[in-house]
Amino acid sequence: MPQISKKGQQMPSSPIRKLVPYAEAAEKRGTTVYYLNIGQPDIKTPQVALDAVKVHSLETIAYTRSEGSEDYRKKIAGYYKKNQIDVTHSDIIVTTGGSEALMFAFGSVMDEGDEIIIPEPFYANYNGFSTASGVKVVPVISKIEDNFALPPIEVFEKLITPKTRAILICNPGNPTGYLYTKEEIMKLAAIVKQHDLFLIADEVYREFVYDDVKHFSVLQVPGLEEHAIVIDSVSKRYSMCGARIGYLVSKNKAFINTALKFAQARLSPPTLAQIASEAALDTPQQYFDEVKAEYKKRRDTLMRELEQIEGVKVAKPNGAFYCVVELPVKNADDFAQWLLEKFSFNNETLMVAPAAGFYSTPGVGLNQIRIAYVLLEQSLVKAVKILKEALKVYKD
Structure with missing residues (x-):
C-alpha cells in the first residue's frame, strides 16, 4: 500500500x-x-465591496499580476499611510488569504530544520504552517495570570540558537486578544536586530483595538526595515473571510523579491476577490x-x-x-x-x-x-x- x-x-x-x-x-x-x-x-461585509463585484465590467476573469494588481497595491499603501506606516506598493505582495502570506514568509526566510520562536498560545495554524515548511516551532509560554503579556525578553534570549531565523507574533493576538504595547514591540525589535533575525507580525486584527489604546506596528519601528515582515488580510477587517485575500508587507527588498517567486509559482491571487477588496478600502470610517x-x-x-x-x-x-x-x-x-x-x-x-x-x-x-x-x-x-x-x- x-x-x-x-x-x-x-x-x-x-x-x-x-x-x-x-x-x-x-x-x-x-x-x-x-x-x-x-x-x-x-x-x-461593506456594501461597497459587494457592489464592486456585482457591477464589474470584465468579460474575461483573467490572471492578475502575481504580486496583485498595481492599482490595488497602491490603494493598500494608501491605507497604511493613513495609519502612519510609510510603505509603497512595491513593498506589498497580495496573497490568497493571510494563510498564504504566512506560507510565503516561512518559505522565504527559513529552510527545513530552522527554528521560529512564537509566544504561545498562538493561532493554531502556525503549527500547521511550520510542519508544512519543515520548520521547528520554539514556544515561549505566556500565562493567563499575566493576561498573556509578552514574556520577559530574557526568555527569548535563552531560546535563540544558530538555527533561529525569526520571531513571530500575532498583534492583537489570536486566541488571547492581547495587544502588545509599543514598549513590548521595541524590546522584540532590539533582540531581532541584535541577533539578525526577522520579526514577523500577524496584524490582521489591527482595526479591532479597544479601551482607547492604539495599535503599534512593527513597520513603525525606526531602523527595523530589513527585519520587519507584516502579515495582513481583509478577512476580519471587512468581514470578508471567504474572499481569501491577504498580503505581505515589508521594506526588505530581498525578502519581497524572494516571496514574489513563491507568488509566481501559484500564478496570481483571485481576480474577483481583489476587485471586492480594492473597493473595500473605500469603506467609510x-x-x-x-x-x-x-x-x-x-x-x-x-x-x-x-x-x-x-x-x-x-x-x-x-x-x-x-x-x-x-x-x-x-x-x-x-x-x-x-x-x-x-x-x-x-x-x-x-x-x-x-x-x-x-x-x-x-x-x-x-x-x-x-x-x-x-x-x-x-x-x-x-x-x-x-x-x-x-x-x-x-x-x-
Whole structure:
C-alpha cells in the first residue's frame, strides 16, 4: 500500500474545526448550537465591496499580476499611510488569504530544520504552517495570570540558537486578544536586530483595538526595515473571510523579491476577490467605528457574565474578538465534545474551541478554551448561561 508522508502524518488537525461533525449531529437532533469556536464575524461585509463585484465590467476573469494588481497595491499603501506606516506598493505582495502570506514568509526566510520562536498560545495554524515548511516551532509560554503579556525578553534570549531565523507574533493576538504595547514591540525589535533575525507580525486584527489604546506596528519601528515582515488580510477587517485575500508587507527588498517567486509559482491571487477588496478600502470610517463599538459591547458583556461563574478564570482582551477562558475541568477537549454529544440546556448547547491546540508545548492549556465573541449580546448571555449549567453537571 502506498505510504503517506511523515509530514502529512504530523500535520495537526484544526482544534477549531475538528468538532464540526459533533455539532452537525447535535443540530440534526434538533439542538440549537451557539458557535463560539470560530472567528467568523456576523458583521455585514461593506456594501461597497459587494457592489464592486456585482457591477464589474470584465468579460474575461483573467490572471492578475502575481504580486496583485498595481492599482490595488497602491490603494493598500494608501491605507497604511493613513495609519502612519510609510510603505509603497512595491513593498506589498497580495496573497490568497493571510494563510498564504504566512506560507510565503516561512518559505522565504527559513529552510527545513530552522527554528521560529512564537509566544504561545498562538493561532493554531502556525503549527500547521511550520510542519508544512519543515520548520521547528520554539514556544515561549505566556500565562493567563499575566493576561498573556509578552514574556520577559530574557526568555527569548535563552531560546535563540544558530538555527533561529525569526520571531513571530500575532498583534492583537489570536486566541488571547492581547495587544502588545509599543514598549513590548521595541524590546522584540532590539533582540531581532541584535541577533539578525526577522520579526514577523500577524496584524490582521489591527482595526479591532479597544479601551482607547492604539495599535503599534512593527513597520513603525525606526531602523527595523530589513527585519520587519507584516502579515495582513481583509478577512476580519471587512468581514470578508471567504474572499481569501491577504498580503505581505515589508521594506526588505530581498525578502519581497524572494516571496514574489513563491507568488509566481501559484500564478496570481483571485481576480474577483481583489476587485471586492480594492473597493473595500473605500469603506467609510463610520463602519469601523460602529464595528469596534459593537465588539467592545460584546466583550464587556462576555467578561461580565463569565466572571460570575465560580472556578472560571478569563483574560481580558484589548483587541481582536477572542478570549481564553480557564475552566474547572481537567480536559477541555473532552468537555467540548461532551457539550455537543451529551448535554443541552433548554435544548441548546455550545461549540467552543479547546485551547490545547493553540499551544505547541504538550500538556499546556488542557483546561482552557477559546471563545470568539462574534455573536449578538443576547446570544452571548445565553451561551454563558449554558456553560454555567454544563459545568454544574460535567464530570471529568
